[in-house]
Amino acid sequence: MKRKRKSSEIILAALTWTAAAATIGILLYLVVFILIKGIPYLTPSLFSFTYTSDNVSLTPALVSTVVITALSLVIAVPLGIFAAIYLCEYARRGNRAVALIRMTCETLAGIPSIIFGLFGLLFFVGALGWGFSVLSGACTLAVMILPLVMRTAEEAILAVPDIWREGAFGLGAGRLRTVFRIVLPAAAPGILAGIILAVGRIVGETAALLYTAGTVAQIPTTPMQSARTLSVHMYALSSEGLHSDQGYATAVVLLVVVILINALSAGIARRCGAKK
């Protein structure tokens, strides 16, 4: 009896440890694999300022990534934060609109990026007539990251103790003043961590951009021009099939960016967790 119990313990322990080791093993394998395949091709010419079909420079894509990310954030961050303020600070309990907003936010969060891409193609590119452009792409991505910004902002705002609000009200501050002077500053780290996660999603996005921002590999000079982000650039390299080594080099850059973003977001989240 005792032996049986012991052996089942050992088997179950082995199972969990193996699975965890597999998860981490896969991650390490993937990272090391990409680094080994990509680093030899990280040449200075890969960072030259212009893209040609011989030298598939990633600098224009890097610039476009920054531009599209900034533009999407400018649209989605205020919307998301304001929406969270409404849900946490303004809406009355049992308000029917709140249930609907929560439900649609959940739905948005579950919609895959290709659907956002199709929607962007039909709405921003087609119906609004913006064509394949930085603006269409950024708006599509703004819709995509809205639920992420909204949810993390909501969590951060809810974590601000009620007693602070009551203190502000007691000192004669109105609701608006309380929100902007007390609640938002206290919630800022949590909101920021969410925004950084959103940046990560934008940087990694391809399917939503292919048919909204298009795939032109030059630096855009106006928001109405087409441009490709790093991820789209990688996909284009792989589907053209001529420069897949440079594709791996681009993957290294993208991977480094993503690792930095994750570390930053986790660091900020940890610091505001520690403060509490």
Next chain:
Amino acid sequence: MNNTLERGMGAVFFLSAAASILAVALICGFLLVNGLPIIFKTGPLEFLFGLEWSPTDTPPAFGILPMIAGSVYITAGAVLIGLPIGVLTAIFLAHACPKRIYALIKPGVDLLAGIPSVVYGFFGMAAIVPYTGNSILSACILLGIMILPTVTAISESALRAVPQEYYKGALALGAGHYRAVFSVVLPAARSGVLAAAVLGIGRAIGETMAVIMVAGNQARIPVSFLKGARTLTANIVIEMGYAAEQHREALIACGAVLLLFILAINISFSALTRRKA
């Protein structure tokens, strides 16, 4: 003056919150309005269960069953691979992991969630395809890896939500640590684990770029796990670049069908998580 500002900003906050309602309405509206006509023109049954997809022939054939089957097979395989490993990893994180190791592994799992799908695709092309070919199996393995972080995170929080007394009670009845976790805590967290599976399905069925790069993308009913297949998502991305008129509408209709799948998955996910709360 102050009062107008208060009220004005209140309205701004409400309108911002309503943006998500507007977004969902617009997405559903645009996809359905642009996709449904071709479905009814082809005949809904013919469109959903037609075996032949040859959109550029005359007359064209718009049957998307091959792509539905491709999506379903690949998603099922991905869940088969990703769910057990993900749940076991979650058990490890919640109940077996020394604190110091946790601080190393948890960020790793988060990083796995943050890696872009094209990077997964490049990894799959060079590290999986050489062994299993451009096939359903390759796509299942790659997607299984990609849903790991989702499954792990949701299962972990479900496991942590189980009251400590359950575990202690099992110990008091003579179960070992792992026995207690597997036969008492895990069953108590089953609705959370199920929710993790559902969300994993949602991620897998909607994944596009990584699948395109490893699945072979043949638009025919899948014949074997070692042969290629095309998913609904892949179909849209591959053909949208040159599609026109009816063909284009048929691709949008593929998107509409995918959206319906996703909505059904979302509804079952929120039903599962709500019942727990």
